[in-house]
Amino acid sequence: MAGYSSHSSTLFLLLLVVVSGWGGLSKCEAFGTFGFDVHHRFSDPVKGILAVDELPEKGSVNYYAVMAHRDRLIRGRRLASLEQQTPLTALTFLNGNDTYRIEVLGFLHYANVSVGTPALSFLVALDTGSDLFWLPCDCTSCVHGLKSSTGQIDFNIYSTNTSSTASKVPCNNTLCARQTQCPSPNSNCPYQVRYLSNGTSSTGILVEDLLHLTSEDKQSKAVNAPITFGCGQVQTGSFLDGAAPNGLFGLGMADISVPSMLSKAGLASNSFSMCFGHDGIGRISFGDKGSANQSETPFNLRQTHPAYNVSISQISVGGNVADLEFSAIFDSGTSFTYLNDPAYTLISESFNTLALEERHSSDSGLPFEYCYDLSPNNKSFKYPIVSLTMKGGEKFLVNDPVLVISMDSGDIYCLGVVKSEDVNIIGQNFMTGYRIVFDREKMVLGWKASDCFSRDEFNSLPVSPPKSKAFPPAISVNPEATAIPTPGNGSPQLNPLTLALVIFLFPVLIFS
Template sequence: MAFSFSSYLTHNSLCLLTLLLLLFLASQSKRCHGFSSFGFDIHHRFSEPVKGILGIHDVPDKGSREYYVAMAHRDRVFRGRHLAADDIHQKQLLTFSPDNETYQISLFGFLHFANVSVGTPASSFLVALDTGSDLFWLPCNCTKCVHGIQLSSGQQIDFNIYNNKRSSTSQIVGCNNSLCEQQSQCSSSSATCPYQVNYLSDDTSTTGFLVQDVLHLITDNDYQTKHVDPRITFGCGQVQTGAFLDGAAPDGLFGLGMGDISVPSILAKQGLISNSFSMCFGIDGSGRITFGDDNNSLDQGKTPFNLKPLHTIYNITVTQIIVGGNVTDLELNAIFDTGTSFTYLNNPAYTQITRSFDSKIKLSRHSSSASDSLPFEYCYGIRSNQTVEVPNINLTMKGGDNYFVIDPIVLISGGGANNVLCLGVLKSNNVNIIGQNFMTGYRIVFDREINMLGWQESNCYDDEIFNLPVNRSNAHAPAVAPAMAANPKVTSSESNDQRRLPSSHSFEIKPAFAFTVALVLLLAIFLAYL
């Protein structure tokens, strides 16, 4: 057999190239190193399934004036730890004139829920999701909990209670455990670890002790679906006070903060996921939370978290506000809070964004009256079937990436010529909060491994395959026009040729799939040279 030096070089170069490519692809995908992702569907507080389970029926119709007034009031009352609003300590009822309808605001509670399964045998709990706290807790061995409610029809709805003694996989957490934060309250290192978490300014808290048990998960990965039952530490909540007794989170609360005791932190420490999670909010109100979702995508916007000791909130910096082409260099810190319905800004940011919006939109300001009680300052009358050009809003984040607000407006249906369009931004007297209305249409990634917030447009259903690109270079590039239901018609103020491609024009291959395809192709080429 003849020996060819050139063939020898080609063969070895190919081997080296193959190795380098494989190493590169592996480095680009954390999931190729054994990480998986797990997820739950997200349900809005006022979705039909949640209303049925929690027995909530005295809620105004979505899209009505009463609905948005109540939601804004809910923000201020329930997120009192963030907002220094005047009405935090006001009574918990709202009465609307002229029809004098009254709604029980105390039942509004947390904004999003997910169904989780814990223990052996498995029990399901519809838990509230909270990015502003760390601890996952369930009502357990209750001495003061909400056991259920009785509807006006007489029907009794019972809430789920965890019993650590009935789960064969449950264990008490001792005071010598590294996750026991209240060791000073322990009589000895072998004693049961107590916990207490205070949430709001109105004495809302949960108290109990820590336990360990299994959390039942199923991988999200299409190429490898399997059941995983990691052991997690969570609170056995014996006593609930304040809003919890009014139904704020009757089945418990799932903390998503940065602390070591949060479930994402525990799963990451066990090597099951990368230390990150994402939340996606669709236009229709449905969504998805995924543990282990990270900032791998090259067309994903990113900005660093502002880390402060003892803080678990996800705080970022905005460096520039662009409204319909009006550019303002204005630096502000803001919390990305998935539990707040609307966006709250301090001055001068509030004045800048609202007045720029007002100067660009070609509508007459709605004359507010006492009977309106609208929480939004900048509202406009609009006729049915009227086409409106809505100014685009873009927040330039620290690091230079652009965050285009997909759906900044609120449409309040009044019938006929009484429809009102409002900018969904309210004035804050304390901290700046980017609320869920500014996150709608995005997959928001809370990547604690690299301390970055990420975002990528998504419809929350097939975001693993189809994604809209994020334009990082053109600060004036428009967002997709706000998606409104039928009337009135709303369009972007920029020309159509500036719009980004629809999702069907942008195809992203999953990291694991790309890795597999590249591996097969390279091995085929390698074998062809043998």
């Protein structure tokens, strides 16, 4: 019997996929709404702030085509291998280890990080697909805030002139990759990260300052970590258009990434974890090596572009197993999953063969090719279960492969996979419901089912962490405009008024 998942679809409700072993079926039930009052980037209050006036009319079919284009923003990366370090106490951000998936800012996971003296907080996107951590800094081109129906939401802007612990990185520093472009060894080290999206880039100089962390033990000891990051003086393209407007936190393998610097300084072991909750709330922990009973698969380390790349040997759709070997990168900077052929065709056509609903017309302009019409007032539907077999034989069940979209003609659901022209990406939708461990000491990817809040599953701070003295970037100005969702079950039902960017944060060339 083919394996199916059952999905509940109703306006204004959130969705949760719950796997059930009965009859090979999985079931999804509808729960109460857990929303955040953050304004959509295409909404009227935001227009004029993030240069969105030229974008498609909200609710139009072109809207989704734009989102798919955003997910192809940034391709390629240059990463480096790292030394192994002794495991230490896990660390997280001083403001807490909670991460939040924010629709208005691309359906990526964000966290509040505090930097400098006195500490300022920044709402940064967490991206395992890039290396450099950069903040808007003494900038001539950056986003200073958002408008909402209740007022202005201001972002903090970092400045080396206002932090007493800041220093500029000279060109003779080992982390300066553009030394050949420096007029002298003591000159400020320049950086430029360029992205494949209509001139999208971040440009500035490297600086060093304190990143304020806390240990994840009972003492919750404060840790001030000296780190090198980008003082982003000029942002262009998509960074002015809603993608990581207040900074990007690179979590890649290169020496310039924060996990690498924490490990080299002996502050945390060379591993970290991210948890992706069904409700959009997650966790991040530096130095976390996971649990003994987690599933694991080795990284494929390439000499030119080492990344969080793994090998997949089998695909199962609805219980039908097919042998297919391909590699894919686990990337928190991508909202949905991108696959090229033959993996894309195998999954999508197998899914289509087993889908019970009528396929939605292909001329809708949606970036998702395989969508299905839901009858009016349909409270639940079944779809084929998707799972991947990783190198080594461990199974990776995809908890959340579909998304519900409200169209003018009625609700539809789509397989959340987009055809890629080159690289295979396992995006956030496939990682939902898991604690993912990026262990760079053992060079393995680990995963374990988690709700991101159970203490026996996750080495974490209390759900309500101590208040930080750092000045939050948005909630201090207008708490209601940036309300954070409360812990609960479900994932958002998407519609043209709430679905935001589909970001694909891959740098083309770091420090080019």
